[in-house]
Amino acid sequence: MTVTSAPVADTADDGTAVVRRRFSSASFNWRGLVFVVALVALIELLTMTVVNSIYVPRPSQIAEAFVAEIGRGEMLSGIGGTLLAYAQGLAIATVLGVILGAALGAFQPAYNTFRIVIEFLRPLPSVALIPFSILLLGVGPTTTVAMIVYASFWPILFNTYYGVRDVNDVAVDTARIFGLSRLAVFFRVQIPSAAVNIAAGIRISAAIALILVITVEILTRSGGLGYYIIRMQVAIRTEDMYAGILLVGIIGYVINLAMAGLERRLVFWNGDIRTNGGSR
Amino acid sequence: ACGGGSGGGGGIEESEDGTTKITIATVGSDSGSQAFYADKQGFFEDEGLDVEVKIVANVPELAAAVESGDAEFALTSPTSVTSASVAGIDFQIVAGGAIYTQDNPGVWVMLPEDSDVTSIEQLEGRSLAVNALNTMPHLSTLATLEDAGADISKVNVVTLDFTQVGQAFESGQVDAATVTAPFNYQIEADGLGSTLLAPYDAVNAGEDFYNTIWFGSEEVVDANPEAVEKFRAALKAANAWANDPANEEERKSILQEYTSLTDETLATMQLLQFGDEVTEDMVQPTIDIMERFGVIPEPVEAASVIAE
Amino acid sequence: MKATAIDRDVERGKGHSVTDGERILQVDGLRKRYAPDAPLVCDGLEFDVKEGEFVAIIGPSGCGKSTLLRMLSGILAPTSGQVRLRGQLVNSPPPEMALVFQDYTRSLYPWLTVEKNVRFPLARRRDIAAADKTSRVAEAIATVGLSGFEKYHPGQLSGGMQQRVAIARALAFQPEILLLDEPFASVDALTKEGLEDTLLGIRDRLGDSGNTMLMVTHDIDEAIYLADRIVVLSKPPCVVAEELIVDIDRPRSQVETRSHPEFLRIRALVHDIMGLTDQRHGSH
Amino acid sequence: MKATAIDRDVERGKGHSVTDGERILQVDGLRKRYAPDAPLVCDGLEFDVKEGEFVAIIGPSGCGKSTLLRMLSGILAPTSGQVRLRGQLVNSPPPEMALVFQDYTRSLYPWLTVEKNVRFPLARRRDIAAADKTSRVAEAIATVGLSGFEKYHPGQLSGGMQQRVAIARALAFQPEILLLDEPFASVDALTKEGLEDTLLGIRDRLGDSGNTMLMVTHDIDEAIYLADRIVVLSKPPCVVAEELIVDIDRPRSQVETRSHPEFLRIRALVHDIMGLTDQRHGSH
């Protein structure tokens, strides 16, 4: 869902135009801004006229509250802890997910052994597991991190599993022919082949992890931006609550932008090279 | 850490400078605010306690925090201590929290602004929102309804977080709701609803009872009588300070620090009163009402959940 | 060497003698650069194709033949210059054209069976009756010798078989202009002979006004055997190094044509030119 | 027809005259069926390869040549029968062997540059010094005429260039036994000549004890020019239809060898056999 190459690209008059457009889209996306502005304006209009609820503040009010809260510092005070827990959780989930997913994908007996347990654990909502986690890890960042790992681990695991399992035979056989060990084939062929899938998995999880860190903070009141949001909700400061949510969305957007940039570098060969030619 | 309270161990350690370190868990609202005052006003320190105050959300998390030894004492309602006891978890009440009094009930049944309901039995056949089933707000409302002659099986009870009630009233999704402070003030101020009655009146025939209490696991409580004493003493001092109308302004400013309530909300809010001694007759009514509506299968003696 | 150079000039003159009306394709100053900082691949290609003509394109590996075909077929935009089809600028794939890609593995659809792959371009065509489609597909599959493999998926076929599926797909489509990028590279000698004659058959059936074909090949004999004209590209950045008219009567036949004196003359000529054109590899 | 049949028998005798000690590869009753309900692809293949021998394998498209190479190299298990390398059963890829796949597009790693693709099989080898690796890689890339493209990714190369990267990779690896599956299919005539001579050079440098090579090709001239022996496979389910000894002196040269009487004799013979073997396509 990154704003990058489109295989059936819009017709360009010549190759260079396409190239130029690629660059402009990488630097600044004016269209996206226009869309956002239009959408916000529409909501503003709707909240002023049709939707008249005190529980749905107007975008302008939220913006006002956002600026005020930034100034007051309260909203930002917990952000460090939130981001730290987020980063730790996502990092652990990525490492575990890639390693285990790849192992399961490369080694069918392993998948067979763990299949049922995995499928059993996967749909358990982390929300329901929080009490157990508190019991084991106490209230605080450890529980938050554990819950993030639990929720964001699965997409990475499964995308990696599929990517590694469906790697093309010729690529693997080539490496085997040259006498690479199973492990070397795994790291040097299967993992890079699956990189496209892994990247997509991480991108999904990057969002899930952010949702989770906020949700857990809300549910356990263990500080951070989530606690800010719930405190504002309980204090009936709706605008300020939405200001907090706006901040979450902005953080999510920035994270995604960074992820997409990273992905473009890591799996640069995916489609990009071909479309660089400027196909019409 | 799964074993009952093993994480906390039997003993609470005393540090080198003679202070006792404990962790307590409470909720971030007026009903759980004693700890904030004790902390801010130095009542814990006076007793030689070094207390870490954690804010935790709901009953399951509070219970888990105590069970795992993450916190020595925590605040909850008598109903959940009773439920835990029935489920075989040995929680003991160590100190009092917020008290219901007739002129300061803390919980109200509210109606949306344009409601044609004038008395509670008219809710028969309509929908009533409560924040959670089998809690005091829910059970007391049922008792009120039943006492008024309504058939409670015909009341459509839905669970709805307090924070959502205003929106539900605004869009006409429910016919009534049981609400705590400060939401009732806000709903009234916004002109979305009005107060019908206080359901807690039906719990103890209008007499005082505990709305919230402090508890710990039996193991910890039994093994650390001194720490329990110190904790009680500190809370007692905090209660005296908090219940004194002269300190209202200061109390509100501390409360605001923890809850982020706005000045306007605080101004309209009637602050809760706190109690020190936990007596059986201030706990038993809540247990009885639980039994009345079948939340617990058999009667429980209040004495069995109150620490010596 | 000099002599052949003169020879070539004379022949190039011939190549240009087509009148405007007969030209179906005009390639005009075509240049291509894949990225702003990449080297030039095609540096001003310039040639015409007559209606019904069979043109073979040869040139060293990596010189830009596939790039040229992609630009002709309108799927790749040239950096400058233009392709005209009956005078119209080509800037998107024209409906009367089909291209058989060099990379057959990737150009087949792995989720479709052989039969469905061949049927693929026809599926949406309203102007052809369903029964007609089915017979066209079956015929094309039979032509490339794959009858019996209709229900296979591409992944279950050998390289040469996959390549033949791609050819069958183009044949079933029956385009006015057929572009072929090394279509017989992975096919054995006999099958290749058969397919060459199939192409000639299609061309001859309709005479000069029939299908126009452009074929990239590395097999010089094949180029001469099939083509009316051979366009020789230089090493990259490629330009048209030579255009050679193959003045051998049709219908041609594998045995007779290949021993025709003109065939042998052109063969020697091309060998010479190729040696001249690509000096990295001297012939041993 | 009769006469050639006798000829062939005589030659087949020769093919089998190798003694046990010289045999490096033994193919013994190899059968392959891709799925239990799929038709048989190979039906009891049987032949030997001597140490240092150059064997060309030809046969109709889809007959099972790639399947055979995959079984020889130990990446595909035969349904029955066995492959022995110096008497050892081959059931996983032996370290002294390398295979250049027919499907070069997929056997190159798109995330690696040309240089890194070629270096790929060497990277883990402890027994070669880093400087040695670098020079081997550079040399292999130069041999296939791709100097200057070291930093390109496969997706940026033409088909023929990609195929040459795959060849360079195998050359840099310097295996004792090199299996090649239509390695020059997408390469132009000149480059091909150069690469053929490269292979011969490698083979001749070490004499009879040197590299053993097996090459699948569709180009009959190429097979004769390069090979010591040609194994002709029948149409599927394939068996060894013929084995022909190519008794032409080495070193060979493009010009002389191709006009050698023995070359022309075998050429005619193979053309004849191929026509007989695959009767679907009569030669025209």
Place this chain on the structure above:
Amino acid sequence: MRSTMHRVVPWALPVLILVLWEVGGRVSSSIYLPPLSKVMTVFAQDWLFDHTVSDLLPSLQRFAIGYLVGALLGIVIGLSIGTSRRVAEYTGPTLEFMRSLPAVAVMPVAVLLFGLGDGMRISIIAFGVLFPVLVNTVSGVRSCSQERIDVARSYGLSRPAIIRRVILPSAVPMISAGLRIGLPIALIMMVVSELIGGQNGIGFYLTQAQSVFNIAGMFTALIILGVVGNVINTVYTRIEARQLHWAKNL
């Protein structure tokens, strides 16, 4: 012989875990780890068949509708974003923003739009499923090889035809992975959505059990979720194995 092994092996680990659970529950005195047998007793009491009818079925219905709506939206939006740079540029930032919003943030809006009934719950499930499917769809579309698209273009297929007949099938393996990732997320969102304004459902049962320390009850709800997850997944894998055997040749 091999196929029986194939069938037995996956059950080895689960059985082992169940045995350990029973033993652990008996040895440990912790109220939070009731032995399996006790959980199964509660299971029989509660789920045969009172709560199955009153809680499980309504939950599953919401799950099914929400999942389908979310998956469909994800594929459609994913395809339009993946195939058109314009659409990607216009909607990208907005979607990236929305994707990071926790359910609590979406819930008030959902309540506003759909009320407290099933509509709200279904929309929340759909919201949860939408993004994983969407992200994977876009990735799948982007990894479709250019040759494959060019072939279709050279045969004069229209843009929508190319999307439907070339790009969509190419992206199917990735979409399928997305759908599979979305399955448990839908189950989770189902539970989360039942926490508010709930009158029935597994999530509702779960919170009730939690509030009265009915730990065995909590476990039965978790078991049900796990079993449902497994069943749905098995069905899904079967379909996938039958339809996607060509995926290796992409």
